[in-house]
Amino acid sequence: MRGHEHTNNDLSGTVHGFVVQARNVDGGIHVSGAAPREEVPPPWQLPPSVRITDRTDELRTLEAHRCRAAEGGHSTLAAVSGLGGVGKTAVALAWLHALRPDFPGGQLYADLGAQAPGGPVDPGEVVGRFLRALGVPTGQVPPTLGERVALYRSLTADRRLVVLLDDAATAAQVRPLLPAGRCVTAVTSRRRMSGLSLDGGHVLHLEPLSTEAAVELLDATLADGRVAAQPEEARALVLLCAGLPLAVRIAGARLAARPRQGITAMVRALSEEHERLRALAIEGDHDVRAALDLSYQSLPTTAARLYRLLGLHPGREFGAPVAHALLGGDAVEALDALHDANLLVDIAGSSGGERYRFHDLVRLHAAARAAQEESGEERAAALLRIGHHYLANTRRAEEIIEPGRSLPAPDPEPEPGVREDLGPVGGQTGPEAALDWLERELPNLMAVIRLARPMGAPELAWGLTDALWPLFPRRKLYGEWRESHEEGLLAAEEAGNEEAVCRMLTSGALGKLATGDHAEGLAMFERASASFLARGDALGHARTLNYRGLAHRRLGRLDRAAELFARAATGLPACGDLRAGALARFNLADVALAEERYEDAVVNAEAARLALEAAGDTYNAARAAGLTGRACVGLGRLARAESELSAALSALQAEGAGFEAAHVLGALARLSERRGQPQQARRYYSRALSLYASAGRSRSAEADEARARLGALEPAETEPGAPDAEAPGAAGPEDVRDGGDAGP
Structure with missing residues (x-):
């Protein structure tokens, strides 16, 4: 209190959360921490059960195996094999659905595609979907299969759930998808999965019905x-x-x-x-x-034709709009007729909306009928209608996710087609819903990309790849990112479209940087740069300066990186791209910080922050503030460092950017070390390492440095007055766009 010579400021007892100890306080005090995590409901992904007959002995065998495993404290694994059409999936579903009361942790389902036209599904893709279903935010799904599997096993260790892995190709495909703890997993396959016996699995072979x-x-x-x-x-x-x-x-x-x-x-x-x-x-x-x-x-004429045309569909499942694109207004009655004839399976329960699939034998039969009764021209036209349908809707989704991003016009333009339901959110279609649609349709889109050049439509391959761009970095789909851009580049070259070639090179090279292929990414950026220059595209060329600088930076060539960033910082604003110019200034500051030129780092980081705030880029503005704070620690300006780092941490928390928040926590730890507060520093380093691990970057150079510095600090008593360093729980891997533009 003012006017009193002495003030007691004692604190005793057990305290949880944030504490403010102060003598004289003027004005309001606002203390905020990480928002509590929203409770994620358990996933219930199993398709509906179908009627089964005379499988009591098989179900009893599966349940007896589960009970034995449970008594031993183990997870349950069962592999059900048999001929196509013998009822493997139906038996597995009957068993697993009956277990729901005892397994409240949820149900996971994946079609592993052993009989799919495009071949078996990559287990890394499946485990990524499982992680998101279990509540892992998209940005926190690790990039590599090993890290994804480790996180998946951690999340399922104490969770009671069931998993159905349908139509498996091999035991090797299945193993990364096996949960930990006391979960139950059923695998179906035409093959006898004897290899899974090594994993404690019970192999059950179904015979035809009596x-x-x-x-x-x-x-x-x-x-x-x-x-x-x-x-x-x-x-x-x-x-x-x-x-x-x-x-x-x-x-x-x-x-x-x-x-x-x-x-x-x-x-x-x-x-x-x-x-x-x-x-x-x-x-x-x-x-x-x-x-x-x-x-x-016995089918009506229109239903028979839809059956044949759907047999040409390149993916395993499809929505009702695809049928409308193929057949027009008669599609509704034709779909009903196919469903009533047991030729089409309604799988809407697993993903929402009107969605269907063929049994693989039915699909082969439909394709054979198409080959017999549709001319080559008619089959090609149907495939083009399917491809243009997907291209038109993928471009719609891209515009929702990244509005205003310019898209080159394919030649020919995609037909308007039938509009897919991209997921209404609060009465409007939102970016996350559009991303979900893209990811759900990705197997179909990739199948079209693979078929486009052989069927004489290269614009479909590069057009779909270009429109898919927002999905790859946000959902960390690195395998599809690589494959689609390799095929898209070949297609753009075949079409002789140099603008499309440059887009495939730049967005594909960003994927190379994201996966550590820095030298290959640099070569692709340099090829695009030469093309932009030859065509007189000053803005495209200026953007590649920034991209090439990023590649050199990651290759450890700081001088060359700084030169390119400096040119980009001047050239991009001159071409009208102020935001990208600010990112180039940010990159200059980053290089200066690495070279311990702290004054230069502060000047460039602050300039970048102001420009990014003006552009409405709060994420990168927060990163710039964090960079300023780190430079101020190096300069010994500890008060300003604390202010900048605290502001950056709050903003990055709000963005859910855990990887960058971990950077800031590491800087706060070094600040605590400078102030002689080792225990405080230990807490910051521990929180940073937790975020690196959640982001799937526990083996990054930044995490290794934090781990080493933490190990060098001796445990000590808490310093007087040192607040507890609670970091947010949100985390997300490094944005592939860090320091670069949002896309080509």
Whole structure:
């Protein structure tokens, strides 16, 4: 209090959270900490169950295996194998759905695509999806498979959940996706996954249904008394289906659509078809194919054509808008007809919206029918309609995520097509929803990119790759980033579109920097730079100065990096790009700090911060403030250093930028060391290391430095008056755009 000569300022007892100890206080005090993490609901991703018949023994076996594993304190792993159409997924779903009351941690599902047109799914992609489903923010998903798996195992160690890995190709594909703790994992595959026995797995091979069970399934499908009235004919029919549930259901669906037809007619027709396909049998699938041919022949004309055209779809699943793009206004009735005939599976429950897929045998049959009944020109036109549909909607999503980013016009322009639902958020379509749509459709988009050049449409490959740009750095999809840009570059070169070539080079090279391929990235930037210069594109060339500087900086060539950044800091504003010019000033400050030219670092960082704030770039402005703070620590201006670093930390917390927040915490730790507060420094270093680990960067140079400095500090009593250094829980890996422009 003012006017008193002595003031007591004692604190005793146990204190949690922030503490302010002060003598005289004027004005308001505002103390803020990290916002509590929003509780993420458990994921419930399993597709709906379907009716199964006569699988009691198999389900009992699976459950007995689970109980034995639980008694031993182990996780449960079961591999269910069998012919296509034998009901592997149905059995696994029946088992796992029944476990829901005992496994409140959620359900994870992934189709591993052993039979997919584009080949098996990369396990790194799947574990990334699992991490996001378990509540890991997109920015915190680690970049490498090993780091993703480590985080996945950590998150599942104390969580009771079930996982279904459907249609696996190999045991090696499955192993990175196995959770830790006392979770339950079911794997389905056409192969007997004996290799998983080494991981404690129980291998269960499904045989086709007994005749009695198949008749029961047929009766349940018809539900009209015909099976009871014609028992011998029903037995003959299911024998022709070889006891495969898929074949029985397809045959039953055809009969259900003809309530006046006797089973005898179906037996006769299927017998004839069965003989025709016997020579073409592969692993017993002739029984399904015979049923498919009969069901196909009974489809309405429009439904049959949609069936054929959807057989050409390059990905495993698709939304209703794709059917509309192929068939127009008749698509709704045609989809219903395919669904009623058991030829199309509705999977809306797993991802929202109207979404469908074929069983792999059905897809092969539809594609074969397309090859027989559609001309080469008609098939090519259908593929182009699919490609243009995806391109138009991907460009829409890109505009939502990065509004105003210029996109070169493909030649020819994509058809307007049918608008996909990109995810309404609060009545409007938001960036996160658009990103979710892009990631959900990514297998289809990648399939189109791979097919584009062979089918004579290179503009689809580079156009889709360019429009996909915002997805790759934000969701850390490095494998697809690399593959799409390699194919996109070849396509742009084939099309002779030099502007597209430069975009593929620059955005592809940014991916190289993100994955540590700095020399290769630099070569790509230099090629783009030469092209921009030759075409008289001053802005494009100026941007590559900044990019090339980043590559040289990461290669340790500081002098060359500084030269390029200086040229970019002058050239970019002259071309009208003030924000990119400010980022070049930031990069100059970063080099100066690395060379311990602290005054130069402060001057350039402060100039960058002011320009970035004016441009509305709060994230990079906060990074610039943090850089100023680090330089002030080097200069011994400790009061200003604390002010700059504290402001930067608060702003980066708000942005959820954990990697950069960890940088700032490291600087605050060094500031504490300068002030003779080793215990405070230890807390800051510990928090920084936690954020580096959460961001998947625990082995970065910055994390190694923090770890070394922490190890060098002797534990000590808390210094008088030293506040506790609580860091935010949010974390996110380094933005690929750090110090660079947002895209090519």
